Amino acid sequence: MDPVEELLAIDEIHRLKARYFRCLDTKDWDGFGAVFTEDAQLDMSEEAGPDATPVVGRGPIVELVRRVVGDAVSVHHGHMPEIKIESHDTATGIWAMEDQLVWAESDPVRSTHGYGHYHERYRRTPEGWQIARMLLTRLRVDRERRPRA
Amino acid sequence: MDPVEELLAIDEIHRLKARYFRCLDTKDWDGFGAVFTEDAQLDMSEEAGPDATPVVGRGPIVELVRRVVGDAVSVHHGHMPEIKIESHDTATGIWAMEDQLVWAESDPVRSTHGYGHYHERYRRTPEGWQIARMLLTRLRVDRERRPRA
Amino acid sequence: MDPVEELLAIDEIHRLKARYFRCLDTKDWDGFGAVFTEDAQLDMSEEAGPDATPVVGRGPIVELVRRVVGDAVSVHHGHMPEIKIESHDTATGIWAMEDQLVWAESDPVRSTHGYGHYHERYRRTPEGWQIARMLLTRLRVDRERRPRA
Numbered sequence: 001m002d003p004v005e006e007l008l009a010i011d012e013i014h015r016l017k018a019r020y021f022r023c024l025d026t027k028d029w030d031g032f033g034a035v036f037t038e039d040a041q042l043d044m045s046e047e048a049g050p051d052a053t054p055v056v057g058r059g060p061i062v063e064l065v066r067r068v069v070g071d072a073v074s075v076h077h078g079h080m081p082e083i084k085i086e087s088h089d090t091a092t093g094i095w096a097m098e099d100q101l102v103w104a105e106s107d108p109v110r111s112t113h114g115y116g117h118y119h120e121r122y123r124r125t126p127e128g129w130q131i132a133r134m135l136l137t138r139l140r141v142d143r144e145r146r147p148r149a
Numbered sequence: 150m151d152p153v154e155e156l157l158a159i160d161e162i163h164r165l166k167a168r169y170f171r172c173l174d175t176k177d178w179d180g181f182g183a184v185f186t187e188d189a190q191l192d193m194s195e196e197a198g199p200d201a202t203p204v205v206g207r208g209p210i211v212e213l214v215r216r217v218v219g220d221a222v223s224v225h226h227g228h229m230p231e232i233k234i235e236s237h238d239t240a241t242g243i244w245a246m247e248d249q250l251v252w253a254e255s256d257p258v259r260s261t262h263g264y265g266h267y268h269e270r271y272r273r274t275p276e277g278w279q280i281a282r283m284l285l286t287r288l289r290v291d292r293e294r295r296p297r298a
Numbered sequence: 299m300d301p302v303e304e305l306l307a308i309d310e311i312h313r314l315k316a317r318y319f320r321c322l323d324t325k326d327w328d329g330f331g332a333v334f335t336e337d338a339q340l341d342m343s344e345e346a347g348p349d350a351t352p353v354v355g356r357g358p359i360v361e362l363v364r365r366v367v368g369d370a371v372s373v374h375h376g377h378m379p380e381i382k383i384e385s386h387d388t389a390t391g392i393w394a395m396e397d398q399l400v401w402a403e404s405d406p407v408r409s410t411h412g413y414g415h416y417h418e419r420y421r422r423t424p425e426g427w428q429i430a431r432m433l434l435t436r437l438r439v440d441r442e443r444r445p446r447a
Binding site for chain 1: 153228232243266289
């Protein structure tokens with residue numbers, strides 16, 4: 001790609017990931033789904049071990065995320081992107097991240113505060129750049145339990 | 150606009166908002182004022198209800214912000230911009246944000262920690278891109294009160 | 299420089315600083331060293347007073363940083379860059395930052411949470427843009443001491 005096309009692609013991927021965060025925290029699940037390719041993969045090896053099967057498909061990914069954080073007040077922020085355009089239609093990216101969640105009253109954990117990095121693959125589709133694969137590695141996660149009644 | 154002009158405009162608006170945050174937290178009130186258009190509007194509907202009148206004008210905006218946070222140790226960070234260039238001289242933007250304030254000793258609240266999104270309009274003036282309208286919506290605000298003496 | 303070259307330089311400096319943060323927090327000390335020029339200067343005036351001598355050279359900077367935070371779980375995030383390209387091969391930048399460190403068990407301080415700004419100079423070398431000088435000023439640092447045994 002020529003340099004201007006590359007800069008435009010990087011800018012669009014930055015805004016794609018911004019929609020990922022904004023839709024996640026405002027619980028806009030249609031908008032959240034639209035950031036993923038139809039066949040996107042959510043790599044679960046960090047949460048569930050190296051042999052874990054990825055979650056495959058926009059629908060199942062949205063369903064999983066919605067089930068986990070849909071009732072929480074969540075704040076997810078991304079920082080310091082490192083986007084590499086690999087071809088006209090493929091790219092990779094790393095983002096530092098921080099997330100803070102306050103869970104529903106029924107949860108024994110009151111809040112979670114985590115830090116880590118997203119490792120992602122992107123693909124340009126007729127709808128623009130979308131996330132094709134996502135893995136979240138963690139530097140640290142702090143959990144605050146509720147006092148027992 | 151051609152793509153390069155659009156990328157330059159986005160870059161300038163990113164740096165404009167960086168000055169907003171840096172001048173606010175270092176209490177550089179002249180620099181802070183310079184990020185707004187002379188006729189800028191601060192939408193207060195989130196703080197004061199849907200019928201609240203906006204604060205109008207660079208001077209009144211700086212005066213209000215300075216009165217509220219001038220004596221606090223403040224940290225405001227912006228994240229994940231979504232800038233849309235609408236014409237040669239107008240643009241909109243959304244920014245995720247987090248703010249942490251430690252209030253003066255005389256305040257019954259010791260500290261505030263908030264999260265939300267700025268929704269903004271920008272206008273290109275002879276001094277460059279400036280903020281023409283600003284609304285801050287909140288995901289969550291935590292307040293820590295001082296222990297009673 | 300023409301506008302496209304300037305945008306490419308700004309983008310590369312953004313990714314340079316992203317590597318600084320990622321390598322620091324994942325303890326990739328070779329990668330961390332590679333973000334600095336061979337003759338880089340770490341300005342210590344904020345930590346050690348206005349007459350403090352800077353730490354000079356990639357090796358000594360890495361050694362110092364590694365000694366201080368190598369055993370801590372660290373999270374460093376950069377925000378809101380203000381990069382100014384000064385010539386084909388030199389630039390300056392300001393970044394807002396936040397750092398959170400959990401220290402080794404032997405340390406009487408359990409954790410540190412700080413906020414401030416990096417003030418930097420960059421130089422383009424045969425290896426690309428690198429950090430040539432760095433100063434970190436602080437808005438605030440909170441320390442949590444361990445309870446006495």
